[in-house]
Amino acid sequence: MVAALIRLKKDLTFNSFGQSAWHILGTVFAGLYGLGIVVMLFVLQVGSGSPAEVDPEMVRTVSVLMGSAVFLLWLILPVFISGADTTMNPRQFVTYGIPRRSLILGMALTGLISIGAVLTFIWLIGQVAHWRWDPAAALTAAVTLPLLLVSFSLVSQAVTTSISAWLSGRRARDVLAILALTVMVMAYPIVVGLEAAFSSLEAALPAVVDFLALTPLGAGAAMPADAAAGNWAALALRLLIMAATLGVAVLVIRAGLVKITEQPSVRGSAASKSATGVGLFERFPATPWGAVAARATTYWLKDTRYGGTLVVLPALVILAVVMYFQFDQPWVLLALGPFFGLTLGFAISADISYDNSAFAMHVTTGVSGVADRLGRLVGLMTFALPVTAVTALVPALLFTEPDVTLVLLGVSLGMLGSAAGLSCLISARFTYPVPKPGDGPLSQPSGSTGRLMAVQLGTMIASLLLMLPELALVAAWLLGDVSWLAWVLALGSVLKGLALCWAGVRVGARVYERSQPELFQQVIQY
Structure with a gap:
C-alpha cells in the first residue's frame, strides 16, 4: 500500500506538467529560483567549513540558523498551500479503507517527492561538506541526513493533517494563512527587537543559537557540532529531542486521521442562519x-x-x-x-x-x-x-x-x-x-x-x-x-x-x- 501511494504521488506530480505550458514555465522558474538560493547556501556551507580557516563556533552558528530556517519552512508552508494542492490530503483517502499505519508512512514518504525535498537534500549534502573539517562531525551530519529529511516530511504532514482535521473550515484556514504571512512580514521588527534587547546582534546570536539548538528547529543541525566538540551527552539530548519530535508528529497525524475517518463533524447548514436587509446594496x-x-x-x-x-x-x-x-x-x-x-x-x-x-x-x-x-x-x-x-x-x-x-x-x-x-x-x-x-x-x-x-x-x-x-x-x-x-x-x-x-x-x-x-x-x- 505504501508503494502504491508513492507511485500515485509520482504519477500525479509528472502528470501535472501536461496541464499547460504556463504550468511548466512556472514550475521551471520556481525550481530555478529555489535552486539558485540553495546553491548560494551550498557555497556558503562549503566556504565556512574550509579546514584551512575554520571557526568552530561560527560553523555551529551558521549550521543551526540554516537548519532552523529550513525546518521552519517545512513547518509553515502547509499553512500557505493547504487548499491549493489537495491530491495527497488525508481526506482524499477516507473511502479507500487504507490501514492507518500504511497511510501515515505513505504520506510521510510521498512528502519527499517534491521540488522542496530535492532542494532540501542538496542543502543537507552541503551540511556534510560544512563539517568536513572534523571526521566525527561529518559522519554525524551524514548519518542524520535521512533523519532530518523524514523529520521535515512528518512535521509538514502533521501540520497538513491537523488543518484538514480540526481547521478544515474556510475561515480557520484563512486566518492561519494570514497570520503566517503577517508573522513573516513582522520577522524583521522581531529581529530588531531582539537586537535591542542585547548590546548588539553579535551578542544576541550565541543565546539565540543555544536556544534553537534545544528545540526541534535546530536540534538536528546542532548534533554535528556536539560530535566535533566531543560533547556526547548533548548529542544524545538532541537526538532525544528529534525522536520526541518524530513521535509527536506521528501521534498528531494519527489523531488527525482518527478525527477525519472515524469522527467526522457535521456542520450546520448556512441556510439556517437568519439574514435581514440587503447589506451594502442599499447604500x-x-x-x-x-x-x-x-x-x-x-x-x-x-x-x-x-x-x-x-x-x-x-x-x-x-x-x-x-x-x-x-x-x-x-x-x-x-x-x-x-x-x-x-x-x-x-x-x-x-x-x-x-x-x-x-x-x-x-x-x-x-x-x-x-x-x-x-x-x-x-x-x-x-x-x-x-x-x-x-x-x-x-x-x-x-x-x-x-x-x-x-x-x-x-x-x-x-x-x-x-x-x-x-x-x-x-x-x-x-x-x-x-x-x-x-x-x-x-x-x-x-x-x-x-x-x-x-x-x-x-x-x-x-x-x-x-x-x-x-x-x-x-x-x-x-x-x-x-x-x-x-x-x-x-x-x-x-x-x-x-x-x-x-x-x-x-x-x-x-x-x-x-x-x-x-x-x-x-x-x-x-
Whole structure:
C-alpha cells in the first residue's frame, strides 16, 4: 500500500506538467529560483567549513540558523498551500479503507517527492561538506541526513493533517494563512527587537543559537557540532529531542486521521442562519454600476481571497517605521504612500477571475461594460482612497515639511488612480487562475504560476511607466528647489490619475464587451 501511494504521488506530480505550458514555465522558474538560493547556501556551507580557516563556533552558528530556517519552512508552508494542492490530503483517502499505519508512512514518504525535498537534500549534502573539517562531525551530519529529511516530511504532514482535521473550515484556514504571512512580514521588527534587547546582534546570536539548538528547529543541525566538540551527552539530548519530535508528529497525524475517518463533524447548514436587509446594496445607487460596486465591496469585506492579503498592510507600515528608526533612511517611509497606491490599484486586475461562476450573472443579465468597469472601480476606491491617503501622511508625523507632504499625497493618489485605471483595462481582457471560492487567500491553483507572473509583471511595469512624468517632475523639484512645482506635481498627479481612471473605464468597457464570451470561457475553464 505504501508503494502504491508513492507511485500515485509520482504519477500525479509528472502528470501535472501536461496541464499547460504556463504550468511548466512556472514550475521551471520556481525550481530555478529555489535552486539558485540553495546553491548560494551550498557555497556558503562549503566556504565556512574550509579546514584551512575554520571557526568552530561560527560553523555551529551558521549550521543551526540554516537548519532552523529550513525546518521552519517545512513547518509553515502547509499553512500557505493547504487548499491549493489537495491530491495527497488525508481526506482524499477516507473511502479507500487504507490501514492507518500504511497511510501515515505513505504520506510521510510521498512528502519527499517534491521540488522542496530535492532542494532540501542538496542543502543537507552541503551540511556534510560544512563539517568536513572534523571526521566525527561529518559522519554525524551524514548519518542524520535521512533523519532530518523524514523529520521535515512528518512535521509538514502533521501540520497538513491537523488543518484538514480540526481547521478544515474556510475561515480557520484563512486566518492561519494570514497570520503566517503577517508573522513573516513582522520577522524583521522581531529581529530588531531582539537586537535591542542585547548590546548588539553579535551578542544576541550565541543565546539565540543555544536556544534553537534545544528545540526541534535546530536540534538536528546542532548534533554535528556536539560530535566535533566531543560533547556526547548533548548529542544524545538532541537526538532525544528529534525522536520526541518524530513521535509527536506521528501521534498528531494519527489523531488527525482518527478525527477525519472515524469522527467526522457535521456542520450546520448556512441556510439556517437568519439574514435581514440587503447589506451594502442599499447604500449604493440603485443603478447597474451601483449594484456591481455593492457586490464588489461586499466581496472585499467578506471574501478573504480579496481582502485577506491586505491585512498585512498595517504590518508593512510598522516594518517601514522600524526600518526608518533603525537605519535613519527617510525613503522607507516616503515610499509607503506610492507603494500602497500601486498595490491597491493593482488589486482589481483579477476581479473577473475571482468571480468564478458568478461572472455568469454579468453575462446573462447584460451588464454593460461601463457599469462593470465603473462598479468594480468604485468598490475598490471606497477603501483604497482613504488607506492610501492616510499612509502617505505617515511621514508628516515624523519629519516631512508641508510641501513634501503635499507632493507625497498627490503622487500616492496619482499612483492609485493610474494603477486602478490600467487594471480596469487589463482585467477586461487578460485573466489567470486564482484561488477558487472557499480556498485560502494565499493558495494558488496548479498551472497558474507562469501566466500569473506574466500578467502581473506586465501590469506592474506598465503602471510604473505611466508614472514617469511624475518622477521627472520630482527630480526637477528636488534639484531646482522650486516650491511652486510641489503644487503642480500634486495637482498634476491627481488629475492624471483621474484621467487614466476615466480612460480605463471607457476603453476597458469596449474591450470587455468585445471579449466577454472569451472571458467567460476562460474563467469557467479555470
